Amino acid sequence: MDSSLRRARRSLAALALLSVFTLSHVGAAEDLRLLPPAAARQRLAALRADVAHHDALYHQKAAPEISDYDYDRLKQRLRELEAAFPELARETPAVAEVGDDRSGLFQTHRHRERMLSLDKTYSEADLRAFQARLAKLLGRADLAYVVEPKFDGFAVSVTYEKGKLVRVVTRGNGVEGDDITANALMIRRLPRGLRATAGDGTANAIPDAVELRGEVYVSFAEFERINAEREAAGEVLFANPRNLATGTIRQLEPKEIERRGLDIVFYGIGACLPASMQPPTQRGLHEMLKRWGLPGVESTWTARGGDELWAAIQALNRARAGFAFPTDGAVVKLDSVAQQREAGATDHAPRWAMAYKFAPARAETQVRAIVVQVGRTGVLTPVVEFSPVELAGSTVARASLHNRDEVARKDIRVGDFVYVEKAGEIIPVVVGVNTARRPAEAPAFVFPATCPACATAVAQRSGEVAVRCPSAACPAQLRRRLEHFASRECVAIDGLGPAMIDALVARGWVKDVPDLYRLRREDLLTLGKDVAKSTDRLLAAIEASKHAELWRFVAGLGIPQVGTVAAKEVARRHGSFDALLSAGASVANDSAGRAIAAYFAEPRNRALVENLIAAGVRPAGAKTEATGARLAGKIFVLTGTLPSLTRAQATEKIIAAGGRVAGSVSRNTHYLVLGADPGAKLDQAHALGVKVIDEPALLRLLRDD
Numbered sequence: 001m002d003s004s005l006r007r008a009r010r011s012l013a014a015l016a017l018l019s020v021f022t023l024s025h026v027g028a029a030e031d032l033r034l035l036p037p038a039a040a041r042q043r044l045a046a047l048r049a050d051v052a053h054h055d056a057l058y059h060q061k062a063a064p065e066i067s068d069y070d071y072d073r074l075k076q077r078l079r080e081l082e083a084a085f086p087e088l089a090r091e092t093p094a095v096a097e098v099g100d101d102r103s104g105l106f107q108t109h110r111h112r113e114r115m116l117s118l119d120k121t122y123s124e125a126d127l128r129a130f131q132a133r134l135a136k137l138l139g140r141a142d143l144a145y146v147v148e149p150k151f152d153g154f155a156v157s158v159t160y161e162k163g164k165l166v167r168v169v170t171r172g173n174g175v176e177g178d179d180i181t182a183n184a185l186m187i188r189r190l191p192r193g194l195r196a197t198a199g200d201g202t203a204n205a206i207p208d209a210v211e212l213r214g215e216v217y218v219s220f221a222e223f224e225r226i227n228a229e230r231e232a233a234g235e236v237l238f239a240n241p242r243n244l245a246t247g248t249i250r251q252l253e254p255k256e257i258e259r260r261g262l263d264i265v266f267y268g269i270g271a272c273l274p275a276s277m278q279p280p281t282q283r284g285l286h287e288m289l290k291r292w293g294l295p296g297v298e299s300t301w302t303a304r305g306g307d308e309l310w311a312a313i314q315a316l317n318r319a320r321a322g323f324a325f326p327t328d329g330a331v332v333k334l335d336s337v338a339q340q341r342e343a344g345a346t347d348h349a350p351r352w353a354m355a356y357k358f359a360p361a362r363a364e365t366q367v368r369a370i371v372v373q374v375g376r377t378g379v380l381t382p383v384v385e386f387s388p389v390e391l392a393g394s395t396v397a398r399a400s401l402h403n404r405d406e407v408a409r410k411d412i413r414v415g416d417f418v419y420v421e422k423a424g425e426i427i428p429v430v431v432g433v434n435t436a437r438r439p440a441e442a443p444a445f446v447f448p449a450t451c452p453a454c455a456t457a458v459a460q461r462s463g464e465v466a467v468r469c470p471s472a473a474c475p476a477q478l479r480r481r482l483e484h485f486a487s488r489e490c491v492a493i494d495g496l497g498p499a500m501i502d503a504l505v506a507r508g509w510v511k512d513v514p515d516l517y518r519l520r521r522e523d524l525l526t527l528g529k530d531v532a533k534s535t536d537r538l539l540a541a542i543e544a545s546k547h548a549e550l551w552r553f554v555a556g557l558g559i560p561q562v563g564t565v566a567a568k569e570v571a572r573r574h575g576s577f578d579a580l581l582s583a584g585a586s587v588a589n590d591s592a593g594r595a596i597a598a599y600f601a602e603p604r605n606r607a608l609v610e611n612l613i614a615a616g617v618r619p620a621g622a623k624t625e626a627t628g629a630r631l632a633g634k635i636f637v638l639t640g641t642l643p644s645l646t647r648a649q650a651t652e653k654i655i656a657a658g659g660r661v662a663g664s665v666s667r668n669t670h671y672l673v674l675g676a677d678p679g680a681k682l683d684q685a686h687a688l689g690v691k692v693i694d695e696p697a698l699l700r701l702l703r704d705d
């Protein structure tokens, strides 16, 4: 291509990109009214097609291709264009403002009262304008507001009739949504009925029918746990907790849903019969939800007027770093229901509420390399390595590109300057390339045709996006398998880290997992000077692992879709390796069972287990962690870094013992578990007289159980 043409194309691409990236802070960069009508028509059509495409990905497939921020910006640009050219906008049907999450997989059900969307903004000026508008409309400068976190999941309407749960429906198109009742019943914290008596012993009023509005979400701890399991099982990771939540509820296997640990919070009300039972304020609604025993919004702020409102939003933004659940903004609501009614609604959103969204942290950095990793099941994952940058409180230097298609779609090249964001505030994601800064000679990345570890030609199974190394002898896969087997989540062999594993594989002493149990002391002693002590410790750890619980071995085999939770269930049901080997297809009563049956149907895998037994492995029966109910109803809050457990592990143990983990300290909290560098939760616990314990005390509580 001629170089001036190339330059022109590059600057055009840069402009297109800038229009997405700069709108955020400075508003529309151009006066849209000056656009010639033909250009406006063309742009309108293109924007509508774009929005429709991303709408479908976002709402129906739970697999967005662009960040939430860019998605919101795109819709904002369409709205601005439609406002500048109302006559053109009328020529073709508008894109639905509310979005539509109906999937076609469920029966639909009509809401008694419409489920509206919320107007959103990223700008302080818009927020202040919203409050000024309301003050003018209602003739009062000191309107009282409630500020709540904007939970990042998906909206549902839960109907209770005479106190009994009868239906759970998604928002759908606002008029009717998917009836997901059967699947939603797998949400542990979703009460089947409203409590007739409140915690203080007084009787509750129970409406004939009430639609309660809330959000189904996945906590960070569950998100991390599930992604760790998926990573261990060689499966594609969820980009953020919301994708996990929306992707899960469409699953048609309730057991699988139960395993995913969905949670729910209630924050609103639709139809209420009789209407006189609807609390007169939003705060009153919060209290009522609590009395009914429903999980409600625990952290809220009140504010009067614009300045207090802005201050409350800032306070929420500071506090949300400590929330156990994902949030992407604040929802501001007029407190008084009478005032809400007076303000009314547009066709898609109430005038009495607004969402203020926090712009995600975004950084620009340069790509140093694109490496392709080989996972335990042979899946090749491209990872982009870039110059380290500070992002939302931590330094990031790499991001997964998931698969071959994703690299091709994003066209990221070594030397490129890329924009990096943290999806759901956790995992760094490359959201775009600044093509204006692309080095002239940067070649497109070519996905390898052979395994980078063993040079076997890669393969792709039909219907899968993943590209794999099919070799059973691939050393990279073996290393990952050994790391997984020895990890704390599986048989927990201390001292068997990546460096030791590399050494064992490189010397050919370990060709598969059972060889770990045949290692010879004299061989290990040749690995270095003064290694006698560490060698003996390693051998002792390997020896001890022979008697780990059965579920640890089942999880350690790394069967796709079988993480620790499924492994515990299988171990409980079958009790021994022998029983499991002879169970055949009878294990297969759900997806994990089917995966295990398929695994043991392969002679190679049966041989591996028999080999483990021959090497002296004797699992400690079906014993799983304590499942008693001694911690039932006990609410824990975690703060700071614990000496040995990760947050996800502590949470899992507490839940397994019947307890619950909340994100913030309240009067209901039973224990605050204190780690190093605790946050403000410690002061809150002291103020509320909540018992503070350390990790050893927590472990004692769990053992007593």
Ligand code: IVH
Residues within 6 Å of the ligand: 116, 117, 118, 120, 148, 149, 150, 151, 152, 153, 154, 155, 215, 267, 268, 331, 350, 353, 355
């Ligand atoms: S109130 C009529 N409160 O945000 C107002 N919504 O984009 C109804 N959301 O559809 C919504 N946290 O899915 C409300 N504390 C909160 C919320 C919240 C999250 C979601 C909800 C809604 C969307 C609007």
